[in-house]
Amino acid sequence: MSDERSFMLQAMNMKSMDELFSDVPASMRKKGLRVPPGISEYELMEEAKNIAAMNRYEGYRKFLGCGIYDRIIPSSVDSIISRSEFLTSYTPYQPEMSQGMLQSLFEYQSLMSDLMGMDVTNASMYDGYSALAEAVRMAYRINGKTEVLIPETLYRGKLRVIESYTRGLGLKLISYGYEKETGFADLDDLSKKVGENVSSVICENPNGFGILDENVPSLREVVGKSMIISYVDPVSLGVIRPPGDYDSDIAVAEGQSLGVHKNLGGPLLGIMSFKREHIRKSPGRIIGESVDSDGKKAYVMTLQTREQHIRREKAMSNICSNQALMAVAASTYLSILGKKGLRNVALKTASNMKKLIETFRHVEGYNPDLFSGKHFSDLPVKAPVDNEKLRKSLLEKNIQGAIPFDSILPNLSDLFRNTSFFSVTEKHNDDDFSALKSALEVV
């Protein structure tokens, strides 16, 4: 035992470390850990590198998306969120010594409200799916109605998270269809299902097919007073009308595209914006501007009376930790790109989508034109072979893509056999498309 430890024990008139645990009865003492003994930093780094090498990472051309995107991240973003002042701080409970994080989050709320075209954005949610589920709960808190209308094209993963989050509420989840020709939301079907008991209507743009849905802006005319919950791709908002433009009550998004690495899908960033009138029913932390005792501008966590540490079982949500660091990443990303940059990234993505579609059109047996609506990042393609064969064959040619349709939208899989998703971002170039074409030609 180190001198320091012995000295401290002595100061307390204790003879051994064990005395510190005399309140833990002997019958409850653990016999020892099976976790292996510790190793040095050097050994750890070697082991970690070797395990990382078991991931096949380099040398692949990737066409993977469906919610998580391989986008360009300015080096400055990683540099900022690696600063230990941000990285190793806690929730800003002492605002006077945490102004840096608080102002950063205030800026995040401002930037996201601008991007989403909404009144208010909270200081972040865990991820897009849970933010969507929390939005459904929030709508229920606002109007107390019990039916939720959900597009048939909503990813099963999102639906499952909504189901988990609403299990205690007894909500009825009802799906509405899409137009077979365009792939847009079927407003006729929706209008038949809208009624007195509908709490919220979920819409997506782009939708589960990856289509930019031209019907979404007319949603309000159909849904009346029900809450509109919009799920969007934040990068697309560089050129696409934002949720605030079509009277969304709550808008949510997965923010990973805004400067966060893929990391096997976590940590991500849940973005949640809403109309100001709904603020007292909203979940999560929120930062407000105030002044200090010298009259200087300052920021604090506010509306805490909605939160679990004050309101306990009556709180609007149980959120304590959120995704503050990822929110700083997104703010840094948006600040660096600016409106020109974000617009360019969105257009480049759409431009690459055009090339992706062209690529498939030029290989016999593939159909990328399942709908007339325009796609943004994700494209379902019908192939002349089954999904597993396509996926494996492409992998052999060092191409990762072909996410099976039935893993994303199993409810529609009977209608979309031998169909897989391919995705693009601003990163793809002509070499990627010609490599994909060559690989497809020999499947």
Add this chain to the structure above:
Amino acid sequence: MGYHQASYDEPLIKDIHSGTDYKVPAVQDKIEDLIPASLLRKKIDLPDVAEFDVVRHYTRLSQMNFSVDIGTYPLGSCTMKFNPKFADRISQIDGFSETHPLQDQGSIQGSLKIMYELQEYLKDISDMDAITLQPLAGAQGEFVGILIVRKYLEDIGEIEKRREIIIPDSAHGTNPASAAMAGFDVVEVPSDSNGMVDLDALEAALSERTAAFMITNPNTLGIFDRNIVKISEMVHRSGALLYYDGANFNAIVGITSPGIMGFDIVHYNLHKTFATPHGGGGPGSGPVAVKAYLKDYLPVPVVSLENGRYYLDYSASKTIGKVASYYGAFNMLLRAWAFIRFHGSDGLLNNTQRAVLNANYLSRRLSTSFSIPFNPLKKHELVLSTEKTGKRALDIGKYIIDQGVHAPTVYFPLIVHEDMMIEPTESASKDDLDRYARIMEDALKEDVEQLKRRPLNLASRRIDEVKAARDLKLKWD
């Protein structure tokens, strides 16, 4: 050690106008060929700033933010220990950070191995049988745990009558919030004069309406409830489940475990016990472990191993479903894996001992100046009251942060008046603790008016929280 935090009159990023200079690939197409005309966006503001100014802006802001790397941060129940730098480096290895959640499982064997090993480590530490790494924060872990309770009670046909979840009055606020979120009624039981669960009150509260009892042990007073095995028997006899809030796990790793204590469901906070950095409020990570009879209720997928191959296992037949987009906060899981692998069985136990030694040493030091209720033997943290000093905990906190160390948690738990909850963790030396105690004692030497004027040395003076709530300015104009 004198302290003056940087204090810039830093403008909002929108008020810096050096002009966007970031380069992105050029686009040749006409916009109308790419985007439907009816969906074209008309207006977006976003800042117009050069990259060097963005970096300076956020760097200056970071300098106005206290963190674990700057100094002692004994925020009670938050376990603000040192976040090792090797974990930062490992988390940035491209082979880990550039993997997509939907890519072929054959190409992510390394990431799955990390998750599998972490699952095994965490099960060993808690003596539980099965685990999910999916929950994205401690509170989401609690919610998952209570959903498991719910589904289990549905399956045995008791959900209609078992509507109540019992929670001690010293519990974290997330406990009742999570229970209510899953559709249960919350029943609070008081603590006894030793700061432990009042067994008579618990006995009276338990009934055929009880679904579960949620408790953390040691509790938020830093006291180990030695009646826990008895409590477990009482709860189980009534047909309810026992839930362990792992926020205070740092006190018991290697000493005892929730499995030994008789718990059915446990959540961990990797950003506390296993030192993943908390990022100014998140990301967190809140895995949940269960006893064997609840294995099939865990969220899907978990990572399994068969014939040397790791795979995402969706076989849980009674699963509560999913609560997150993918498999959890992988980057945090990786850091926690690195922390456990580095410290190992010997280091983890050593950390626990040191954390408890530090809390007790500080408690003895402070007991001459402050009243420290309940059992003098603490675990990971101590709770003191400033009531008899005539000074408010809030004001003493503002004196403390003026000295370049973080204040304790104040006004929590709710059952002690004018309280401060102090958790030094293992990342504090004797000198740090002596200095911290001196700072707290010095605070008492200032009169009430002087204290109210603090802080003086930080980026901001005392902030008007009432104005913030009244005016609700939540974004820039």
